[in-house]
Structures are given as structure tokens and as C-alpha cells.
Amino acid sequence: MEQAERIAIDGPAGAGKSTVGERLARCLGYLYIDTGAMYRALTWLALQRGLDPHDGEALGRLAREASIVIGYPHIDDGRQYTVTVNGEDVTWAIRSPEVTRTVSLVSSHPEVRRVLIEAQRALARAGRVVMVGRDIGAVVLPDAELKIYLTASLEERGRRRYAELLERLGRDHPALPSFEEVLADIRRRDEIDRDNMQPAPDAIVIETDHLSVAQVLERICHIRGKR
């Protein structure tokens, strides 16, 4: 069996990309790269600087100048990796409701995508990687050896994301959104992300509504083993 060197996992918010991608990478000993974290990190910086999220040119410039690094977790607080922006640890800050609300608009600008896609391709040159995002199989790594597209219904994805936030923040946290707010945010992001979220023609689509994380992993390993 030929070993897949670059595995692309795409799909909408809450489909399970990060959970499945990180476990798969760990089990294979591959580098795990969450491209959503890069778009979130840039969005965090743009908000800090008070930039207009509609201004693609200024955001593209910011993307070129900023140092966004995704590295080993080091801190044992549930993080999959540590994200720094110009040296500052923003691992949890990039999950804030404000960043989540703004990230799709920031990511919609071609000036931004050009810069981050180039950075993602450079990371993948390291060789064996599992890269997760929206456009990895179709645009970032069109010649990836294995392309998976995870999906689930909007309601299921909303339930998953709400349960995750509840677990992380706790029921009494002032920043905990309601289930309806989580659902509305995902629906709105699906809409804005649509153009950059098309499955590659050769991607294998896995519908995860009725599958556990372990079952999704099992399917991916099965598909990989048949190549």
C-alpha cells in the first residue's frame, strides 16, 4: 500500500474536521495543520488593529506582515496546538464570539486567501501532513493523495458546536451563546464560505450525522488502506 503523504480534510463548521484531523495525524505521526486557525488568527489581529473587515487590500497587507505561527501545544489546557500572532499566544482568543462572527468576511477577500494559501502550501512541503479547512483538496493541495469531505446537517453541526462551547465555557459563562445563536452563526458562515467550500471533484464525501468520531476515523483509515 502506498502511504498517503498529504491528507486533505474539508467541510463546513462542526463537521468534525479538527477532531478527526488531529486524531488521524497523531495516529499516523503526521503534522496536523488547521488552516481555520490561520484565518482566525488574522481576524483576531485585524480586530485588535481596528481594521475594517471589508477592506481586502488592508487585510491582505496585514496577512503579509503578520507572523502567524501554529506550533506544539506545550500547555495542557485542552488545546490541540498553540497559535501565536507576532509572538503573542492567541490560542483561545481566536475562538471568541467576535472572531467567529468576523472570520468568514475576512476570509472572503482574495488578497487574504492568496497570502494564507501560499503559507499553507509552504507548511505542506514538510511532507506528511493532515491539513484541515474548507478548500484544501480543491485549491490548496489539489494533488493531495487523499481528500476527504466531511459533512453533517446544520442542526447536528449546531448541536455539536453548542455542546463543545458548553463544555469549555460552562453553563454560567457570560460569553456562552444560546443554541439558536450558535446555529445562526453556522448558517451565516456556511453562506459566506460557500464559494470557498466546494469539495474537490475527487474528494470522498463522508456524511457524519449518524457516525461517531471513532466511526469516521475508521472509514477514513479503511479508504486509505484500499489505495
Ligand SMILES: Nc1ncnc2c1ncn2[C@@H]1O[C@H](COP(=O)(O)OP(=O)(O)O)[C@@H](O)[C@H]1O
Ligand atoms: N462524528 C462526530 N460525532 C459526534 N460529535 C462529533 C463528531 N465529530 C466531531 N464531533 C464533535 O463536534 C464538535 C465540533 O467538531 P470539530 O472537529 O471542531 O468540527 P470542525 O473542525 O469541522 O468545525 C467537537 O466537540 C467534536 O468533539
Ligand SMILES: Nc1ccn([C@@H]2O[C@H](COP(=O)(O)OP(=O)(O)O)[C@@H](O)[C@H]2O)c(=O)n1
Ligand atoms: N481553509 C479555510 C479554513 C477556514 N476558512 C475560514 O475560516 C473560518 C473559520 O474556520 P474554522 O475551521 O476555524 O471554523 P470552525 O469550523 O472550527 O468553526 C471559516 O468559517 C472560513 O470562513 C477558510 O476560508 N478557508
